Amino acid sequence: MSNVDQPNASAAPxxxxxxxxxxxxxxxxxxxxxxxxxxxxxxxxxxxxxxxxAVLLALxxxxxxxxxxxxxxxxxxGGAAEQRNVASLQQRVATLxxxxxxxxDQRGSLNQRLDDAAQVNRSLREELLGQAERTxxxxxxxxxxxxxxxxxxxxxxxxxxxxxxxxxxxxYTLFHDAQGAAAAYALADQTLAAVNDGAFSSLRQSVNxxxxxxxxxxxxxxxxxxxxxVALRGALATLPxxxxxxxxxxxxxxxxxxxxxxxxxxxxxxxxGAPLAVADARFARELAALDLAQAQAALLAHDAKGYAAAxxxxxxxxxxxxxxxxxxVQQAREALRQLAxxxxxxxxxxxxxxxxxxxxxxxxxxxxxxxxxxxxxxxARP
Numbered sequence: 569m570s571n572v573d574q575p576n577a578s579a580a581p582x583x584x585x586x587x588x589x590x591x592x593x594x595x596x597x598x599x600x601x602x603x604x605x606x607x608x609x610x611x612x613x614x615x616x617x618x619x620x621x622a623v624l625l626a627l628x629x630x631x632x633x634x635x636x637x638x639x640x641x642x643x644x645x646g647g648a649a650e651q652r653n654v655a656s657l658q659q660r661v662a663t664l665x666x667x668x669x670x671x672x673d674q675r676g677s678l679n680q681r682l683d684d685a686a687q688v689n690r691s692l693r694e695e696l697l698g699q700a701e702r703t704x705x706x707x708x709x710x711x712x713x714x715x716x717x718x719x720x721x722x723x724x725x726x727x728x729x730x731x732x733x734x735x736x737x738x739x740y741t742l743f744h745d746a747q748g749a750a751a752a753y754a755l756a757d758q759t760l761a762a763v764n765d766g767a768f769s770s771l772r773q774s775v776n777x778x779x780x781x782x783x784x785x786x787x788x789x790x791x792x793x794x795x796x797x798v799a800l801r802g803a804l805a806t807l808p809x810x811x812x813x814x815x816x817x818x819x820x821x822x823x824x825x826x827x828x829x830x831x832x833x834x835x836x837x838x839x840x841g842a843p844l845a846v847a848d849a850r851f852a853r854e855l856a857a858l859d860l861a862q863a864q865a866a867l868l869a870h871d872a873k874g875y876a877a878a879x880x881x882x883x884x885x886x887x888x889x890x891x892x893x894x895x896x897v898q899q900a901r902e903a904l905r906q907l908a909x910x911x912x913x914x915x916x917x918x919x920x921x922x923x924x925x926x927x928x929x930x931x932x933x934x935x936x937x938x939x940x941x942x943x944x945x946x947x948a949r950p
Contacts (some may be wrong), residue, residue, distance in 0.1 A: 590843055592639060596827065622740045635826060637814070640650070644777070700788065703710070721764075722763050722765055724765060725759050725760070725762055726760075726763065726768070726926070726930060728759050729759040729763075729926065730911060730923065730926055730930075731759050732752045732755050732756040732759065733752070733753070733756050733775070733922055733923040733926065734923060735752055736748075736749040736750075736752035736753050736756070736919065737919045737923065739752065739919055740782070740919060741919075743869065744869050744870035744871070744916075746782045746785050746917070747782075748785075748868065749782050750779050750782040750783050753775055753779035753782065754777075755775060756775055756922075757772055757775045757779070760772050760775065763848055765933070767929060767932075767933055768926075768929055771922065771925055771926055774921055774922040774925050775922045777922075778917070778921065778922050780920055781917045782917055782919075785870075785916075785917050790867060792866060792926075793867055793907055793910060794867060794868075794905075796907060797860050797864050797867070797902055797907070798864075800860055800882075800900055800903060800904070801857050801860045801861070803896065803900060804853045804856050804857055804860075805853060806896065807853075807886070807890050807891075807894070807897055807900060808891040808894045808896070808897065809852060809889065809890055809891060810812050810889065810890065810891050811891060845889055852885060852889035852890070855885055856882050856885045856886065856889075859878045859879075859881040859882040859885065860878070860882055862878040863875050863878035863882070863907075866878055876908060879904050879907055879908045880908075882904055883901055883904045883905075886900055886901050886904070887901070
């Protein structure tokens with residue numbers, strides 16, 4: 569009977585104990601009940617899928633709740649950061665507003681200062697214009713006084729410059745004194761530089777051009793040539809002459825023997841009683857010295873032809889009257905040739921252009937109308 573009741577017992581709900589009274593079975597001991605109930609343990613496996621599903625859903629719910637909480641926390645953190653940024657921006661805006669207010673105040677003060685400066689500049693400009701007007705009136709008055717006081721001075725300076733230019737031209741024409749004429753032109757240039765009238769400033773160029781031409785026309789070695797001529801004049805007294813009256817000639821022809829034979833019978837003497845050789849020596853040296861003096865005078869007078877002719881006469885005298893084999897005579901002739909080669913052959917300088925230009929300018933300046941302040945003085949009379 570116990571075998572028949574077992575299926576019913578197994579069909580009972582899970583976890584329900586069978587009633588011994590209902591089943592009519594005898595009560596058994598707990599060990600025996602456990603041994604009997606052991607084969608029915610796999611039955612609860614039928615509900616394991618629902619438990620797992622419930623656990624999974626619970627985990628998903630917990631994860632969703634955690635994610636929602638994390639998102640809310642992130643949003644809370646972002647909101648706090650945004651609030652801090654907004655607070656900092658508001659602080660910056662407040663600072664900018666304060667700065668702009670201060671800049672507006674400074675701009676207002678600067679505008680006020682600029683207005684004050686403009687007013688001061690306007691007043692200073694008016695004063696400057698007034699001063700300029702007064703200065704112009706003073707300049708006009710001083711110019712009128714200067715015209716009256718300097719007119720006579722300028723005329724005197726122009727007269728002096730004209731006289732210097734005329735004197736330089738006459739000195740060069742009469743005496744060929746280029747150095748003196750150049751000095752006169754330099755003084756005329758200084759005189760023209762002191763003239764206050766600007767119309768005569770261009771005249772100085774002409775004066776300087778003629779002065780430079782005079783300076784270039786002077787021989788560069790004139791002083792050296794004069795010294796050489798003086799040295800030659802001093803050396804003439806020591807130069808040896810040719811043996812004109814010496815009786816030591818060795819001649820064996822008939823005429824020579826006849827002259828020697830008649831020398832003791834007929835003798836020729838000068839009136840002054842001097843020997844013939846001594847008189848000829850003095851005469852030759854004096855002629856050569858005179859020619860050298862004439863060469864010096866021609867050199868100072870810039871007479872090229874007279875200078876060259878005098879040097880040629882001295883050279884001819886040295887060749888004919890003095891001993892050509894002596895070294896001193898040869899040196900003297902060589903010095904004469906050098907002096908003749910150093911003589912410049914420049915054409916005479918044409919002067920007078922500056923003087924003519926000065927006279928023309930003075931004539932034009934005299935014909936020019938008088939200043940505005942002086943013209944009515946002569947025509948105001950009835």
